[in-house]
């Protein structure tokens with residue numbers, strides 16, 4: 001599903017954030033990316049999202065070589081990937097319904113399809129009663145559910161989450177993790193960068209640890225492995 005071939009990323013001012021990384025994430029995997037601050041986790045995620053380009057190497061996602069992708073094909077890539085961030089990033093002037101509908105509109109979904117799909121996805125994330133609310137009227141956990149709904153509404157192959165529980169209290173964080181696991185069970189590959197030791201230890205999923213720009217550990221049912 002996701003392949004990093006000899007990926008090196010050196011930033012303009014000299015820092016080598018990732019150094020010759022090779023990793024393969026299979027379809028249906030749930031993989032945590034862990035590592036201390038500055039280890040290279042965000043760089044890993046940004047490369048996947050094509051927000052930045054590698055200095056060397058090749059990345060493929062669902063058979064698509066994203067390092068040599070024509071501008072024309074970038075929307076196609078975006079459809080294969082859903083993203084969730086720590087700070088939710090919802091559109092403040094749109095309701096819950098509109099935030100999710102908008103993600104469908106921009107890929108050209110038909111109004112009929114949108115009217116059918118948005119309530120389905122809202123029910124799935126447990127927010128059927130909140131469709132008309134605005135983001136500021138919701139709790140952090142609810143906002144993150146909306147963000148997840150928006151990320152999966154177009155049925156991406158991969159859900160990428162960058163510290164999705166970072167702004168949430170422990171109970172709410174667990175609710176979000178249950179939802180992520182549910183999405184994973186339906187076949188979506190999940191890649192999640194996190195500092196949340198308890199979550200990683202409890203979930204017993206694949207753990208890829210990055211240190212100093214290299215993969216230092218890759219365990220099938222791993223633990224966080226750092227003091228938090």
Ligand SMILES: Nc1ncnc2c1ncn2[C@@H]1O[C@H](COP(=O)(O)OP(=O)(O)OP(=O)(O)O)[C@@H](O)[C@H]1O
Nearest residue numbers: 011013015017035036037038039040041042043044
């Ligand atoms: N835009 C940039 N320009 C120069 N150096 C950068 C840039 N972004 C990150 N770096 C450097 O690359 C290295 C890896 O950073 P990265 O943000 O990937 O770490 P991280 O593991 O996500 O850390 P954190 O857990 O603190 O978010 C660090 O040494 C950082 O200073």
